[in-house]
Amino acid sequence: MPKAFPLEFRRDVVAVARKNEAPIARVAKGFGISESCLQRWLKLADIEEGNRPGVTQADAAELREAKKRIRLLEQENEILRRAAAYLSQSSPPKMMFPLVLELAVDRKIPVAVTCRVLGFSKQAYFVWRRNPVLSRDWDNAHLINAALAIHGDEPGFGYRFIADEIEAESGIPASERRVWRLCSQQRIWSHFSKKRGLNRKAGPPVHDDLVQRDFTAQRANQLWLTDITEHWTDEGKLYLCAIKDLWSNRIIGYSIDSRMTAELAVAAVRNAVALRDVDGTILHSDRGSQFQSRKFVELLRQEGITGSMGRVGACGDNAAMESFFALLQNNVLDKKKWRTRQELRLAMVTWIERTYHRRRRQRGLGRLTPIEFEIINSQAAHAA
Helix, strand or coil, X not given: CCCCCCHHHHHHHHHHHHCCCCCHHHHHHHCCCCHHHHHHHHHHHXXXXXXXXXXXXXXXXXXXXXXXXXXXXXXXXXXXXXXXXXXXXXXXXXXXXXHHXXXXXXXXXXXXXXXXXXXXXXXXXXXXXXXXCCHHHHHHXXXXXXXXXXXXXXXXXXXXXXXXXXXXXXXXXXXXXHHHHHHHHCCCCCCCCCCCCCCCCCCCCCCCCCCCCCCCCCCCCCEEEEEEEEEEXXXXXXXXXXXXXXXXCEEEEEEEECCCCHHHHHHHHHHHHHHCCCCCCEEEECCCHHHHCHHHHHHHHHHCCEEEECCCCCHHHHHHHHHHHHHHHXXXXXXXXXXXXXXXXXXXXXXXXXXXXXXXXXHHHCCECHHHHHHXXXXXXXXX
């Protein structure tokens, strides 16, 4: 079953079709979709804008959220009712964890909901279920007491000296890393520690450089490249985050926004994954903060994508992606002065989908366009 087109792509196609610069059939063919599909997108867009009767996506989402909230309120009411009865026993219980288990088994109420209503974390509940008292917590308590005693005697000692003293005096084996973590949690710091200030040096990369400037791929979805470019309009800057499949040089996912945040890179990856199957895929980028953000790294982990990162200030480590942006700069961005972000957005989308993908032949692909290269090689693979 073919995957659905990303919402951002559909909006851009509808906007191009509404300009009435070409017939619907030609616009649909230029973007690689059927005419009936484009007609349906236009109908849905009219419903969303109130130009045609129908249920909008916002109304449908609001109804789903209302049903979800009603179900949640019913669960919360049941939790409070059972908790009142549970605490009104002749001998009040010492903990509420058994009630959480009872509600999960009898009423199928999620543990997270019960813990939130009763005011404690679900992690604490699961720890209780495994073992009422963990041996590591017991050992950590002894280490903290020993660290407090040592620090009280020698306030100038940092975690390294404290770790040495604990092993020498108490005989408790503990690594420096463990002592550092416990001292940080308890705010046990040396009186001579350096003040935390501005550090302008780049931090360590979240991924190793798995590409090493070897920009070759033997199959589809083997190596993806990504980067972010920007351009001025009269309304302000517009940012484009694009993802290119190095096998066919096709832009398989992109996102355009007026702000360069981590969500811009996350949206581009989601759009790419929506159209492509991840199969041992490596995603290579530079050391931008968007690609080192927790949201971006977590998304790669969830989708099974292996991250890769070049060095700071080394454009050659992502040269194949920079070459695409150079083409975009010469063919679109620098052609004229752009008045609005929407005008520039439609120009970039049209050039990528209509010209770069379907008209611009590349010698590296055997004088084929990216779309032709993928179709021919996919058919050959199926025939083999």
